[in-house]
Ligand SMILES: Cc1ncc(C[n+]2csc(CCOP(=O)(O)OP(=O)(O)O)c2C)c(N)n1
């Protein structure tokens with residue numbers, strides 16, 4: 050083929066890709082996307098066409114960078130012994146940040162452990178995120194949860210457990226309650242591995258039967274610790290599973306923040322207006338090991354990880370903004386400075402707050418009187434702490 054023919058074919062393919070994404074086509078074999086794997090638009094479109102304006106496009110990128118840097122700092126806290134565990138968000142920013150930006154104050158989030166570094170988008174303070182990683186006084190959960198299991202009563206984010214997929218079951222109740230009240234929707238998150246749990250079936254089934262206001266987002270980062278997606282399900286895609294439950298499923302490029310924003314905005318509105326549930330499969334990649342207790346070299350190749358770092362969602366979003374004339378090196382440097390200062394300040398506040406009082410362990414368990422067996426345990430612990438005081442790895446503290 051001549052170079053001109055090759056180019057015109059590329060343009061035609063690009064237009065087809067654009068149309069499929071704009072139409073929000075369900076059940077495709079290839080992920081819907083607006084930007085290619087390097088970040089350039091797949092065809093000509095304006096920000097308006099994809100429901101964005103310049104301020105929101107820039108905001109999404111800035112929040113993705115902040116999310117990345119919070120996450121990198123969390124790894125440092127583990128190495129310093131200030132947090133005992135970390136589950137990384139790195140690589141998932143292009144999924145979570147734009148999605149969270151489409152939500153209103155009425156909406157609920159049923160989270161899982163992959164989200165925390167991005168939850169400032171939901172209005173949670175950066176210092177609260179760091180405090181939760183370290184379990185200090187500013188932690189909304191007062192150090193009683195594992196690091197990375199953030200919940201917040203003021204931001205309609207419930208405190209989830211560690212059991213894979215367990216948040217799906219809670220999302221059924223949340224979505225049903227919102228349906229009764231007639232406002233808001235619930236975005237329910239889980240990984241590719243979580244789709245093998247019964248809770249996923251329960252949510253999908255009730256979502257279809259009751260027409261629940263829920264957008265189920267399966268973050269397909271292609272692994273459940275060491276188990277690859279191919280060992281999780283023989284389905285061609287995860288999105289296609291929605292067909293059997295009676296509603297639409299959408300395979301999206303989870304590292305394309307533009308399509309994540311566009312699709313989630315539309316599907317969340319659909320849910321809020323009583324038109325029913327949707328399933329999103331966000332195809333992405335976990336750039337870090339599963340957690341600070343994992344060695345990913347044992348189950349995936351360096352070449353594979355390198356490929357995904359080269360097509361990092363942050364790079365793609367930056368390239369897109371540059372193509373749109375919204376970003377340059379000066380703005381990048383100014384942003385990096387701001388984020389660095391913000392992180393330092395938030396981290397200091399989180400750390401200087403010190404550890405919560407040990408008595409907190411017994412608070413908020415029962416609404417009424419503390420039952421006798423907890424009082425007995427409290428007494429025993431008080432005795433033990435006299436002999437062996439708590440170790441405090443933080444610089445502040447009480
Ligand atoms: C019921 C249950 N089984 C096993 C585990 C251990 N575990 C924690 S995370 C995880 C992997 C889940 O993978 P996925 O759902 O794909 O989410 P990802 O961690 O990849 O984001 C496993 C097996 C658990 N927490 N709960």
Ligand SMILES: [Mg+2]
Pocket residue numbers: 240241242268269270271272273274
């Ligand atoms: Mg996974």
